[in-house]
Amino acid sequence: MLIVQKYxxxxxxxxxxxxxxxxxxxxxxxSGHEVVVVxxxxxxxxxxxxxxxxKVSSDPSAREMDMLLTSGExxxxxxxxxxxxxxxxxxxxxxxxxxxxxxxxSHGRARxxxxxxxxxxxxxxxxxxxxxxxxxxxxxxxxxxxxxxRGGSDVTAVALAAxxxxxxxxxxxxxxxxxxxxxxxxxxxxxxxxxxxxxxLEMSATGAKVLMSRCVEYARRHDVSIRVRSSFxxxxxxxxxxxMEDVSVEASRVTGVTHTKSIAQITLEHIPAEPSxxxxxxDVLAGAAIPIDMLQNICAPLRPEFSFTVASEDGQRTCxxxxxxxxxxxxxxxxxxxxxxxxxLVGAGIRSEPGIVAxxxxxxxxxxxxxxxxxxxxxxxxxxxxxxxxxxxxxxxHRSFGLDSDxxxxxxxxTGR
Amino acid sequence: MLIVQKYxxxxxxxxxxxxxxxxxxxxxxxSGHEVVVVxxxxxxxxxxxxxxxxKVSSDPSAREMDMLLTSGExxxxxxxxxxxxxxxxxxxxxxxxxxxxxxxxSHGRARxxxxxxxxxxxxxxxxxxxxxxxxxxxxxxxxxxxxxxRGGSDVTAVALAAxxxxxxxxxxxxxxxxxxxxxxxxxxxxxxxxxxxxxxLEMSATGAKVLMSRCVEYARRHDVSIRVRSSFxxxxxxxxxxxMEDVSVEASRVTGVTHTKSIAQITLEHIPAEPSxxxxxxDVLAGAAIPIDMLQNICAPLRPEFSFTVASEDGQRTCxxxxxxxxxxxxxxxxxxxxxxxxxLVGAGIRSEPGIVAxxxxxxxxxxxxxxxxxxxxxxxxxxxxxxxxxxxxxxxHRSFGLDSDxxxxxxxxTGR
Numbered sequence: 136m137l138i139v140q141k142y143x144x145x146x147x148x149x150x151x152x153x154x155x156x157x158x159x160x161x162x163x164x165x166s167g168h169e170v171v172v173v174x175x176x177x178x179x180x181x182x183x184x185x186x187x188x189x190k191v192s193s194d195p196s197a198r199e200m201d202m203l204l205t206s207g208e209x210x211x212x213x214x215x216x217x218x219x220x221x222x223x224x225x226x227x228x229x230x231x232x233x234x235x236x237x238x239x240x241s242h243g244r245a246r247x248x249x250x251x252x253x254x255x256x257x258x259x260x261x262x263x264x265x266x267x268x269x270x271x272x273x274x275x276x277x278x279x280x281x282x283x284x285r286g287g288s289d290v291t292a293v294a295l296a297a298x299x300x301x302x303x304x305x306x307x308x309x310x311x312x313x314x315x316x317x318x319x320x321x322x323x324x325x326x327x328x329x330x331x332x333x334x335x336l337e338m339s340a341t342g343a344k345v346l347m348s349r350c351v352e353y354a355r356r357h358d359v360s361i362r363v364r365s366s367f368x369x370x371x372x373x374x375x376x377x378x379m380e381d382v383s384v385e386a387s388r389v390t391g392v393t394h395t396k397s398i399a400q401i402t403l404e405h406i407p408a409e410p411s412x413x414x415x416x417x418d419v420l421a422g423a424a425i426p427i428d429m430l431q432n433i434c435a436p437l438r439p440e441f442s443f444t445v446a447s448e449d450g451q452r453t454c455x456x457x458x459x460x461x462x463x464x465x466x467x468x469x470x471x472x473x474x475x476x477x478x479x480l481v482g483a484g485i486r487s488e489p490g491i492v493a494x495x496x497x498x499x500x501x502x503x504x505x506x507x508x509x510x511x512x513x514x515x516x517x518x519x520x521x522x523x524x525x526x527x528x529x530x531x532x533h534r535s536f537g538l539d540s541d542x543x544x545x546x547x548x549x550t551g552r
Numbered sequence: 553m554l555i556v557q558k559y560x561x562x563x564x565x566x567x568x569x570x571x572x573x574x575x576x577x578x579x580x581x582x583s584g585h586e587v588v589v590v591x592x593x594x595x596x597x598x599x600x601x602x603x604x605x606x607k608v609s610s611d612p613s614a615r616e617m618d619m620l621l622t623s624g625e626x627x628x629x630x631x632x633x634x635x636x637x638x639x640x641x642x643x644x645x646x647x648x649x650x651x652x653x654x655x656x657x658s659h660g661r662a663r664x665x666x667x668x669x670x671x672x673x674x675x676x677x678x679x680x681x682x683x684x685x686x687x688x689x690x691x692x693x694x695x696x697x698x699x700x701x702r703g704g705s706d707v708t709a710v711a712l713a714a715x716x717x718x719x720x721x722x723x724x725x726x727x728x729x730x731x732x733x734x735x736x737x738x739x740x741x742x743x744x745x746x747x748x749x750x751x752x753l754e755m756s757a758t759g760a761k762v763l764m765s766r767c768v769e770y771a772r773r774h775d776v777s778i779r780v781r782s783s784f785x786x787x788x789x790x791x792x793x794x795x796m797e798d799v800s801v802e803a804s805r806v807t808g809v810t811h812t813k814s815i816a817q818i819t820l821e822h823i824p825a826e827p828s829x830x831x832x833x834x835d836v837l838a839g840a841a842i843p844i845d846m847l848q849n850i851c852a853p854l855r856p857e858f859s860f861t862v863a864s865e866d867g868q869r870t871c872x873x874x875x876x877x878x879x880x881x882x883x884x885x886x887x888x889x890x891x892x893x894x895x896x897l898v899g900a901g902i903r904s905e906p907g908i909v910a911x912x913x914x915x916x917x918x919x920x921x922x923x924x925x926x927x928x929x930x931x932x933x934x935x936x937x938x939x940x941x942x943x944x945x946x947x948x949x950h951r952s953f954g955l956d957s958d959x960x961x962x963x964x965x966x967t968g969r
Binding site for chain 2: 150153154157184187188190191192193194195196198199200202203205206207209210212213214215216217218220221227228230233254278279280
């Protein structure tokens with residue numbers, strides 16, 4: 136088999152952990168597999184570099200920031216190669232450019248345009264382990280070093296797996312896999328054995344932090360199976376693949392409960408009773424490239440309000456923008472509420488099962504939580520509540536949809552945290 | 553003018569010093585010059601990385617060590633670009649590969665085989681400052697990142713100056729320039745305004761640490777004028793160029809007194825009185841690529857000894873090697889003495905002035921220092937003495953050759969050290 140493995144910063148925090156990971160890599164390689172490894176920067180390296188940049192510049196250029204930050208992954212991959220050599224293994228570390236990760240020239244958030252892994256292939260052909268610096272590439276137009284943005288190392292791993300036609304892409308992290316809810320909040324959360332791409336996408340979009348949507352999208356598009364697992368245990372983790380896509384429509388079920396507080400609720404009062412008004416509002420937001428999420432038009436005669444949510448970081452900007460256009464479009468005061476949270480149920484075929492929304496509403500009402508907005512897609516239902524009620528909502532829904540496990544979830548297995 | 557500047561690690565120790573250097577660079581650029589800057593890694597970065605490598609590997613591979621260490625210069629140059637941007641200057645940082653520094657594939661001590669500075673030229677043509685990561689290049693054969701070995705950033709600067717036909721290559725350090733002796737030992741050492749390549753080569757080879765021989769050799773071969781100066785003061789420093797080469801033969805003089813303790817004296821006892829024996833000994837050393845320095849055959853009838861010096865790090869190896877061949881070649885016990893020091897007088901036409909050796913011997917004898925070996929080249933005379941007498945020897949010779957200055961030498965001007 137050809138296996139691509141990606142190790143995150145917490146798995147590489149210090150020389151001791153690096154040596155453990157080196158052992159794991161060699162063990163796999165020794166079983167006769169071809170192994171490609173993508174290492175993130177060690178522990179807090181990236182934060183330290185960002186800090187240094189802040190000390191010489193109030194607004195560091197994106198190009199130079201990329202040159203600076205990519206050093207972190209070059210270092211960790213070179214160190215990993217040394218740790219593997221120390222155990223008598225053969226390994227070579229490559230920069231993103233050497234591994235053939237070609238991107239556009241958007242520094243800080245570059246998109247991969249092509250992967251030409253000929254040097255990686257060459258290293259595998261000589262029986263050695265190929266180590267590739269994650270998070271980075273080289274701009275095809277400018278020959279400058281670029282970074283792929285948040286979660287970039289996962290994207291590197293999936294992109295290499297796709298280009299090399301790997302059998303599996305293993306994403307190593309500090310938790311055992313994808314859980315039915317955040318195990319720090321729901322003690323009885325269960326580890327999911329398999330999740331479909333579509334479910335994982337919705338879970339990532341609604342608060343599951345273990346994988347970024349972008350990496351899952353890339354995997355889905357190129358049909359790369361991902362296994363999310365812990366670098367501290369031998370648990371097989373969670374398989375994210377298309378294996379569930381076919382059965383999903385028939386077997387309606389809730390797979391997991393996710394939540395996020397990184398959301399702001401925007402409310403416009405005194406909306407005029409004209410159909411064109413909402414279109415005008417959307418035009419303003421589209422012009423500023425602000426994506427909106429849940430929305431609901433509560434048009435009770437006495438309180439004609441219009442409400443929707445945006446990502447927290449867009450909250451203030453959205454408010455300011457709508458205030459600016461208020462007189463022209465003709466609505467009342469604009470409110471931005473950052474004290475809200477969103478709980479979501481994700482699972483194949485949720486929408487075709489009307490009982491699910493009913494159970495959600497009944498469960499939350501039962502513990503005195505008022506739902507302020509609700510929205511549903513094919514495989515997800517989300518509800519907006521007060522932020523301080525969010526954890527209670529997650530726990531109650533996890534229980535009422537029968538997801539509680541008998542075995543307590545082990546959080547950060549092996550690290551003692 | 554086109555000016556290449558190189559800043560060492562101590563000039564870039566922290567964000568505060570980086571900002572000072574950024575100001576200096578911009579000031580020069582603002583006076584209408586084209587400026588190329590080569591930054592070393594910040595302060596102790598390289599030592600910290602070497603330390604990390606030692607924690608994951610007992611014998612790190614040279615290839616991975618190069619990948620690891622070169623990150624230091626990428627970081628410092630990116631940070632310098634940001635510091636220049638902060639002062640409204642235009643600058644772009646380049647890796648060694650981007651700057652067209654092509655080398656052979658000898659990791660850890662690569663030789664530059666070609667410099668193709670087309671991107672540097674392009675940056676200068678658009679009126680910006682080009683920053684180049686020192687110490688590193690890319691192997692033409694393997695496309696791997698290489699390092700140039702000790703003093704490599706100076707070589708990068710001189711090589712770029714040669715390829716760009718720069719008017720001057722400024723090497724910034726934490727002392728004011730090249731002194732007539734180490735000012736930490738000789739308080740009355742004088743700063744030299746000009747030094748020829750040949751003199752600088754001899755001074756570097758015999759203990760002056762301010763420039764490595766290799767960088768001076770490169771400069772001489774490509775006729776690049778070097779100015780050694782402090783990044784903490786405005787002193788013009790020392791010009792190293794061919795300007796003195798012509799007058800040198802006529803005006804015999806001593807330019808400076810250098811010294812080193814990084815030397816070991818090897819002595820072979822009971823040398824047989826056959827001419828072929830010494831040739832056999834040299835064959836053994838040549839076979840192990842051990843360069844020898846001073847040598848003298850003290851063939852007193854009662855004490856037929858043969859003695860020479862090697863670099864400290866080769867001492868034990870030389871001894872072991874000669875013990876191995878002892879029975880075959882037929883000499884007596886081998887001694888290695890690490891407690892010696894070498895003091896040297898460097899200056900144009902020294903050899904053609906026999907009085908210089910006489911003055912040297914008289915001066916040292918006058919303060920009770922026994923000279924164990926002596927050797928002379930065209931522009932240098934070196935004497936071997938006990939290590940604990942070395943500083944006294946340096947001071948006495950500096951005085952007797954009329955080098956003492958009325959103005960005390962300022963050591964580490966501006967840094968308070």
